[in-house]
Amino acid sequence: MPDASRNSTARVLPDLMILPERVLSGPGKLAELPAEAHRFGSRGLLVHGRAFGDREAALLANAPARFAASVFRHRGGEPTLDQVDELRAAIRETQAEWVAAVGGGSVIDLAKAAALLVRAAQPAQAYQDGAPVESDGLPFLAVPTTAGTGSEATINTVLTNTRTGAKKSIRDPRMMARVVILDPQLLATCPPAVIAASGLDALTQAVEAYTSRGATPFSDGLALQGLRLVAGHLEAVYRDAQAAETGGLLAGSFITGVALSFARLGVVHGLAHPLGSLYHVPHGLVCAVCLPHAIAFNRDAMGAKYDALSAAVGLDLLDAVAGLNARLGLRSPFAGQAVRSRETLIAETLASGSTKSNPRPVTRADVEWFLDRLFALGPT
Ligand SMILES: [Fe+2]
Incomplete structure (x- = not known):
């Protein structure tokens, strides 16, 4: 059988590439x-x-x-x-x-x-x-x-x-x-809490762009490189925003932005918009606390990409994200609260283009699963 990917640029490149001049x-x-x-x-x-x-x-x-x-x-x-x-x-x-x-x-x-x-x-x-x-x-x-x-x-x-x-x-x-x-x-003057939350936004975007249904080999290369840079530089910049690692973190964030612009994202970003606006929680913090649940949810659907992501961060992906959240002081702002506007949260998460790009299809019951875990008492 002919290998269509050898002749099809569409399998390698996104349909349309738009970059800054x-x-x-x-x-x-x-x-x-x-x-x-x-x-x-x-x-x-x-x-x-x-x-x-x-x-x-x-x-x-x-x-x-x-x-x-x-x-x-x-x-x-x-x-x-x-x-x-x-x-x-x-x-x-x-x-x-x-x-x-x-x-x-x-x-x-x-x-x-x-x-x-x-x-x-x-x-x-x-x-x-x-x-x-x-x-x-x-x-x-x-x-x-x-x-x-x-x-x-x-x-x-x-x-x-x-x-x-x-x-x-x-x-x-x-x-x-x-x-x-x-x-x-x-x-240099960015507060540590903003560096932490923004960094986990970038890290989430790298993971979601890499595993998105819209990913291509082109965006994969960018997403993995973005993940390496963000994961490798974030903690040093969190401790000292004037550290030499700042340039690597900024480059990782930009490269990840290019990747997601072509590949789209996943269920974390589907959840993050309604949760962020209903609970007035910064976007990066919502991403940080949703990401471990999404990795567990998507793990089988990620296939070999899970191993590639783990290799990029230098240890098991789920352990790496949980460890980073703990060391950067990123804790769930939802834990122990009642879920307000449950139906709105579910409807908006399911309608999101990010959710539709998630590697594993997301059902109403799945969104309930995420909400139950995010709002549960105890460690996230
Ligand atoms: Fe984001």
Whole structure:
């Protein structure tokens, strides 16, 4: 029988590959943001979060190229549809020709959504509900200040509807950043709890991208390399955010973002969106506490990939994740609580595209199994 994989690029590569045009990497590279942005026009809008301080402002002010940008400060928390609409108005008001985000995953998701939707006619909710985006957006530049979400490498943004509590993605190839700057010095002021939770988000994404139904040999190579880098550098950066390992962690997060952008994810991310928005728990922490259960659930369906993941982290995968969670102080925020809105949690988990990419099919009874374990008293 002919081996179709030998002639079919579709078996090796994703159907469509979208990557940033330019990725600059290294300590102090933030200083190159003005020159990179200037290629898209002289007026821009810089979106940043609380981590953006005097040091970063001085670095940009002293950069060789002039930085003629207005500034929009994200108030914090995971981004909402209302905040996207507010930022769209600010972009139009300042007549910005480009949008740059310097911040964590929330800041990057907020800015990339607003950059895409700036000329679109309807409120952001319409596009989250599935309306096609009828106009192109502005060039978008992403500079992460945390290592974990990989948002700087993806074509989707996760937004919360504060009226319904629903947390859903908008996915559009035009959201890919034109320029990504990976500057490990920007992690220097990142609190240990954020490094831990963000790191477990990246680690979960690497495991889920590698075992997803959408995985290809192309994404497999990236996901395994991302996992090696994240697992190998996370604890050192948790202990000291100025450690030399910061660059490896940031690179691992970015590479994992590229992998998931092509391969999609799994049931942890299906559970994480409704659990995170209903219980107001940071995304990375939800991933961290769901991941051990998902590994146990998927173990047989992973097949030989389980062994490859274990080899990448240097010991049995489940033991490695449980050990990391314990050493990084990541404990279940759900343990011992009653399950609120059980039907909503089940329905949204089953409807999620991430759940549909999980290597083992997920039924209603399976979601109940996850909830029973997450909310049980005792060790997770
Ligand atoms: Fe995630």
